[in-house]
Amino acid sequence: MEQVAKIRSTWDETYFVVRPYRDTKDRFFITEIDDLVAQLEDNQMTIGTSMGSKYVAEIREEVEAWEKKLGYISDCIDEWLVFQKAWMYLENIFNAEDIQKQLPNEAKQFQLVDKFWKDHMQRTKKNALVLDVCGSEALLGRFQGNNRSLDEIQKCLEDYLATKRSAFPRFFFLSNDELLEILSQTRNAQAVQPHLRKCFDNVVKVEFSAEKDSQEILGMWSAEREYVAFSQAVWARGPVEGWLTNIEKMMRKTLYDMTLASLEAYPEDALNRDEWFFESCAMAVLTGDQVEWTKGVTGAITEMMKGKNKKAMEEFLDFSQEQIARMVGLVRGDLNKLQRNAMGAIIVLDVHGRDVIKRMIKARVDN
DSSP states (O other): OHHHHHHHHHHTTOBOEEEESTTOSSOEEEEOOHHHHHHHHHHHHHHHHHHTSTTOGGGHHHHHHHHHHHHHHHHHHHHHHHHHHHHHHHHHHHTSHHHHHHSHHHHHHHHHHHHHHHHHHHHHHHOOBHHHHTTOTHHHHHHHHHHHHHHHHHHHHHHHHHHHHHHSGGGGGSOHHHHHHHHTTTTOGGGGGGGHHHHSTTEEEEEEOSSTTOOEEEEEEETTOOEEEEEEEEEOOSSHHHHHHHHHHHHHHHHHHHHHHHHHTOOSSTTOOTTGGGSSOHHHHHHHHHHHHHHHHHHHHHHHHTTSOTTHHHHHHHHHHHHHHHHHHHHTSOOOHHHHHHHHHHHHHHHHHHHHHHHHHHTTOOO
């Protein structure tokens, strides 16, 4: 009897802790729920023990009523917390005008759910006594129904994101939240900038023209602060997955054009390459260097195979060593950080190439 009275007294003074949601005046959420749940579980255990007591006969009806009441409160809180978590996640998404336009049916469905939540939480704010808030037998059913609606909305949202990822597979590198951040700001092309590095390895940003709110993209920047101007401008218009695909195509075209131009500009005097190293982006120069090395090795082997010059490979080794010596001298000069990084990479490749030539000479390769 004393235990039941204590439980009754406890719940007569147990309130939900209600806080404003993101500094808004008309939206609220419950918080600090752990102590309430712990109290609820403790009281349910006490009631369960009382039901098994031989002295419960005189107060059985009251004990059974409390058992039912606490069970209902527990179910309500479980559904409430599931709803609150889903609502907080989706509210931020469907507040964006661009998402509302792209998912109009789901936006309308969310508005209905949002109205229920807003009305319910305003009533809870006015009277947060748990027994009063969870006193309506319809509350649990309304939470369950709205949770089903939120599940449907989330499924439609997942399907929507899947279509975007199918259109631009590099979106698979982004989390749902990151992708939604981009899609919720489709009119702001700059919104994609923080996520570019995950989509394109080491591309930290693209370069927009100087006009305010520009949609013209002129080139790309690497993490090392190397800038590569596109062969043609790309316009950030229409669906974001569309113009990102165009950027990807322009990246390939630009690097192809640059590499071809770098090869065509390769000096006839291959020992005098100081200016050529810095006329293009580093990767085009690295590729050109390897193409020319391969051409030189192939030419040396061909001469040996045709019997024109039996020492062609040894001569090419001397030439490679002279190239490396000149590059080392260049590195000792006045270079900026980007140029020094590029030269370091080229020297590593050419030293490896020199060692390959030595192994070929040792193995007497002549065909």
